[in-house]
Amino acid sequence: xxxxxxxxxxxxxxxxxxxxxxxxxxxxxxxxxxxxxxxxxxxxxxxxxxxxxxxxxxxxxxxxxxxxxxxxxxxxxxxxxxxxxxxxxxxxxxxxxxxxxxxxxxxxxxxxxxxxxxxxxxxxxxxxxxxxxxxxxxxxxxxxxxxxxxxxxxxxxxxxxxxxxxxxxxxxxxxxxxxxxxxxxxxxxxxxxxxxxxxxxxxxxxxxxxxxxxxxxxxxxxxxxxxxxxxxxxxxxxxxxxxxxxxxxxxxxxxxxxxxxxxxxxxxxxxxxxxxxxxxxxxxxxxxxxxxxxxxxxxxxxxxxxxxxxxxxxxxxxxxxxxxxxxxxxxxxxxxxxxxxxxxxxxxxxxxxxxxxxxxxxxxxxxxxxxxxxxxxxxxxxxxxxxxxxxxxxxxxxxxxxxxxxxxxxxxxxxxxxxxxxxxxxxxxxxxxxxxxxxxxxxxxxxxxxxxxxxxxxxxxxxxxxxxxxxxxxxxxxxxxxxxxxxxxxxxxxxxxxxxxxxxxxxxxxxxxxxxxxxxxxxxxxxxxxxxxxxxxxxxxxxxxxxxxxxxxxxxxxxxxxxxxxxxxxxxxxxxxxxxxxxxxxxxxxxxxxxxxxxxxxxxxxxxxxxxxxxxxxxxxxxxxxxxxxxxxxxxxxxxxxxxxxxxxxxxxxxxxxxxxxxxxxxxxxxxxxxxxxxxxxxxxxxxxxxxxxxxxxxxxxxxxxxxxxxxxxxxxxxxxxxxxxxxxxxxxxxxxxxxxxxxxxxxxxxxxxxxxxxxxxxxxxxxxxxxxxxxxxxxxxxxxxxxxxxxxxxxxxxxxxxxxxxxxxxxxxxxxxxxxxxxxxxxxxxxxxxxxxxxxxxxxx
Amino acid sequence: xxxxxxxxxxxxxxxxxxxxxxxxxxxxxxxxxxxxxxxxxxxxxxxxxxxxxxxxxxxxxxxxxxxxxxxxxxxxxxxxxxxxxxxxxxxxxxxxxxxxxxxxxxxxxxxxxxxxxxxxxxxxxxx
Numbered sequence: 003x004x005x006x007x008x009x010x011x012x013x014x015x016x017x018x019x020x021x022x023x024x025x026x027x028x029x030x031x032x033x034x035x036x037x038x039x040x041x042x043x044x045x046x047x048x049x050x051x052x053x054x055x056x057x058x059x060x061x062x063x064x065x066x067x068x069x070x071x072x073x074x075x076x077x078x079x080x081x082x083x084x085x086x087x088x089x090x091x092x093x094x095x096x097x098x099x100x101x102x103x104x105x106x107x108x109x110x111x112x113x114x115x116x117x118x119x120x121x122x123x124x125x126x127x128x129x130x131x132x133x134x135x136x137x138x139x140x141x142x143x144x145x146x147x148x149x150x151x152x153x154x155x156x157x158x159x160x161x162x163x164x165x166x167x168x169x170x171x172x173x174x175x176x177x178x179x180x181x182x183x184x185x186x187x188x189x190x191x192x193x194x195x196x197x198x199x200x201x202x203x204x205x206x207x208x209x210x211x212x213x214x215x216x217x218x219x220x221x222x223x224x225x226x227x228x229x230x231x232x233x234x235x236x237x238x239x240x241x242x243x244x245x246x247x248x249x250x251x252x253x254x255x256x257x258x259x260x261x262x263x264x265x266x267x268x269x270x271x272x273x274x275x276x277x278x279x280x281x282x283x284x285x286x287x288x289x290x291x292x293x294x295x296x297x298x299x300x301x302x303x304x305x306x307x308x309x310x311x312x313x314x315x316x317x318x319x320x321x322x323x324x325x326x327x328x329x330x331x332x333x334x335x336x337x338x339x340x341x342x343x344x345x346x347x348x349x350x351x352x353x354x355x356x357x358x359x360x361x362x363x364x365x366x367x368x369x370x371x372x373x374x375x376x377x378x379x380x381x382x383x384x385x386x387x388x389x390x391x392x393x394x395x396x397x398x399x400x401x402x403x404x405x406x407x408x409x410x411x412x413x414x415x416x417x418x419x420x421x422x423x424x425x426x427x428x429x430x431x432x433x434x435x436x437x438x439x440x441x442x443x444x445x446x447x448x449x450x451x452x453x454x455x456x457x458x459x460x461x462x463x464x465x466x467x468x469x470x471x472x473x474x475x476x477x478x479x480x481x482x483x484x485x486x487x488x489x490x491x492x493x494x495x496x497x498x499x500x501x502x503x504x505x506x507x508x509x510x511x512x513x514x515x516x517x518x519x520x521x522x523x524x525x526x527x528x529x530x531x532x533x534x535x536x537x538x539x540x541x542x543x544x545x546x547x548x549x550x551x552x553x554x555x556x557x558x559x560x561x562x563x564x565x566x567x568x569x570x571x572x573x574x575x576x577x578x579x580x581x582x583x584x585x586x587x588x589x590x591x592x593x594x595x596x597x598x599x600x601x602x603x604x605x606x607x608x609x610x611x612x613x614x615x616x617x618x619x620x621x622x623x624x625x626x627x628x629x630x631x632x633x634x635x636x637x638x639x640x641x642x643x644x645x646x647x648x649x650x651x652x653x654x655x656x657x658x659x660x661x662x663x664x665x666x667x668x669x670x671x672x673x674x675x676x677x678x679x680x681x682x683x684x685x686x687x688x689x690x691x692x693x694x695x696x697x698x699x700x701x702x703x704x705x706x707x708x709x710x711x712x713x714x715x716x717x718x719x720x721x722x723x724x725x726x727x728x729x730x731x732x733x734x735x736x737x738x739x740x741x742x743x744x745x746x747x748x749x750x751x752x753x754x755x756x757x758x759x760x761x762x763x764x765x766x767x768x769x770x771x772x773x774x775x776x777x778x779x780x781x782x783x784x785x786x787x788x789x790x791x792x793x794x795x796x797x798x799x800x801x802x803x804x805x806x807x808x809x810x811x812x813x814x815x816x817x818x819x820x821x822x823x824x825x826x827x828x829x830x831x832x833x834x835x836x837x838x839x840x841x842x843x844x845x846x847x848x
Numbered sequence: 849x850x851x852x853x854x855x856x857x858x859x860x861x862x863x864x865x866x867x868x869x870x871x872x873x874x875x876x877x878x879x880x881x882x883x884x885x886x887x888x889x890x891x892x893x894x895x896x897x898x899x900x901x902x903x904x905x906x907x908x909x910x911x912x913x914x915x916x917x918x919x920x921x922x923x924x925x926x927x928x929x930x931x932x933x934x935x936x937x938x939x940x941x942x943x944x945x946x947x948x949x950x951x952x953x954x955x956x957x958x959x960x961x962x963x964x965x966x967x968x969x970x971x972x973x974x975x
Contacts, residue, residue, distance in 0.1 A: 303952060
């Protein structure tokens, strides 16, 4: 157990009770047990290993490309293979390595940093992992069929539409990528709720570690950035199947719309990778400088500013597409200004090291490497943010050099440093300092050997994405140097692998806190116990391990509230819910135990994807049915939930005892639903913007405002408002009545919602529009189908709520389902108002 | 960590405005200006410059208002001997929110002004 007395078993607790508590949190054993495991630690370990494997695959592809480019007119690779390699190298690194790896680290350390026992939706953690790994395998299986994606990781249309890429290659990309995106968004939703609601008591916003802030901002960015890409990839795939015509100019479609959708994701994506990395840097700098971070509030300010501004930069990837000079000016300004928050952090790190007593261990070396390399990448970033310079450098090797300086220097170096820092906690063993230093210097030196010459080759005119070049120019030498550097860099990465494997067997035992660090994860043994915090720590400082003698509660009321977490509950997994701003205890939440359903659902997804890829209704049908079964199993009430209800009766006589969080704003499900609705709102905004964007094409506007479709739209709206009103009544009853009667409001809302689905379909089928040949019709189809999807989700939630009301009216868990359904119902009506206005009224006003 | 010590007098929606109002003002300014310029360039409408200027004044004012609100609240909660000390104390989260709000507003108002200058420095549409 940890070095703080608070984590010791309470006096009088028997060994048998201790074992039962530990058993409650333990991950199941055996093969089936491994598939049922949902604890964040084993899942995060698998996530890390899988993502690192993809990193190695992506790295090998990069090496193959460098070997091809090492000499002019080389025939080591042919053009088609080269196209596949550069597409999969970029796709792997962006979607299958960096984001999953960051989320894996966050999944592992976040509960430990927050002082909680697990993430709030552990089954979602497991689903994200299985979906990610199966999606990655699905994407890579394209190599087996000689059909790996070959249209670039950006998949620009018209190159990737049906006409110019008729083979199946880009379908693998579209579908496989969507899977990875969904997994990333699941993990992001998890992190948002974890950080906002499950911190240790006392860990108010001003005491959150910088890495926690960084992951909170990143998780929100993932929600806002990945959603447009998912919408975009759905558009592209349906275009490729000939069902819609979003990007087909002859049908009024707009190829540039794809670039907007891709880069409104793609540029924030750079910062989605960068912000967690600088969060790690801030963490490491203060630990190894042995002093608190200089200007903590300014660093948080910088992270927030970077998060916002990163959404105002995407057009700088499109400076050469003929956009308005004024519009380019907006984005050039933002591209320049974003250097300010980055500069603030640089000065903070330098100031911290300058005024501290730096301990030069391997993690800090990687931080220094980051500072040097990223500064160079940042400077060239400001250069390419300037329109005149970008017009010269665009699509040249200068850009390749720039973004590798940003992504390897700015992301990979901090990640490796972070791994060296947290590996002793994860494995319980120290890595070798000597190997670590060799690892750092190999990576640092050969990185620069590989990528610095690319600035020059780019300026000399070498274009990117070409598989060979003519000899007899200075490019010959520069390319050879880059290739030598790439091989050396790969050897450096190999040293890291060797060091980790060596340490597992021969590394010195790490102990609880080998770095004398300040945050809560180091208060626990290495590796940590499965329950992570058998008793909950109380935070009274931003650096609890440096500034607190004890992690025990001092306030008597708080102590009584936390008694229920002192090696308790037993038999079910309980975690603390706190207020968002100041982390005051609010409730105890029951989180689920081991479950096979996340794994089964991810398998079902694979069938769905394969069906979509192969146009096989049978495969898709199997996947759909299996998904429904998995959903049913997932939400089926379990014994642990019943025990939690029994342990925490609704009307407890002890006023200081925390309630059980089963419904409403104190429950995690409520917050998870809010995150889901944020995703849906972003998707709707993306669709509405896309609708107007294709409006600029030659296709006529939707001539829609006829009495028939006006009545249909009005009927859907009235029914949606009825459902929302009924659920308003339902929520009022939950808030006012001790045993609320929810059957009637749920039945009304359910009937109204179900009735809207055929009406919505009639709105499309009766329109006479042909999405396959008309971009505008495609936009209408998407908006209506999106609305149908919302209504189906709502109907499923209302149906579940109704089942609770009919068969277990007294069970408090039914109220949680009703509350969450009410949130969705309140979203559905305004969503249709916006869609109906867009489809039916706005063309009339135009 | 007594409850009363941590209770805030400021409603949560005002806190959000004070915290992120400047950044939200810039986001809306960028989105509306981009749409105005795109419409002007596709339809040949000549009012883009004036509209961007008006939008700049409106959203700049909103950003300044958010910053002023944050500054007022920051001064209200600022009672510890130094701000660095206050930000590590119980209840310091409010100070952190408002302090960051003031500076975010300043940064984003500057960005709104820079964006507003764009149509006056370069042509609105490509020739």
